[in-house]
Amino acid sequence: MRHPREAIDQFLGQQASSSQTVAAFCADNDLKVPTFYSWKKKYNRPDTVEPSGFCELTPVGEVSKRRLCLPSGLELEITGLSIREIAELVVEIDRAHV
Known part of the structure; x- marks a missing residue:
């Protein structure tokens, strides 16, 4: 029909x-x-609405690889943490050994 x-x-x-x-x-x-x-x-009727060209971006924290060489000769390599997280970890370790 x-x-x-x-x-x-x-x-x-x-x-x-x-x-x-x-x-x-x-x-x-x-x-x-x-x-x-x-x-x-x-007749050009798409299944979905066309995107407007804008999207929301979520910033990703900076991830770094750092090596700490302590005066005692101990070397510590930290990977996968942001610089801020590494700093917080160092402060926490320092406070624990005072």
Whole structure:
């Protein structure tokens, strides 16, 4: 059964604004799923909203590899911690040995 362009546009709009999957929408409206997807492709109705070009960025802490050489000759290599975390660790070790 052929549908006029107005009906196709209406089906596409109704499905997009509904909470139904394409399969459920097609079953409720006696449409074939492949036909529905061909309409979407032909009439350029994407499945998702186009991104606006902006995204939220979350800064990642600086991770470093440091080697500490203590006066006693002990060498300590610390990897995977930020400089701040290394400083806090050194202060905590220093306080524990006072």
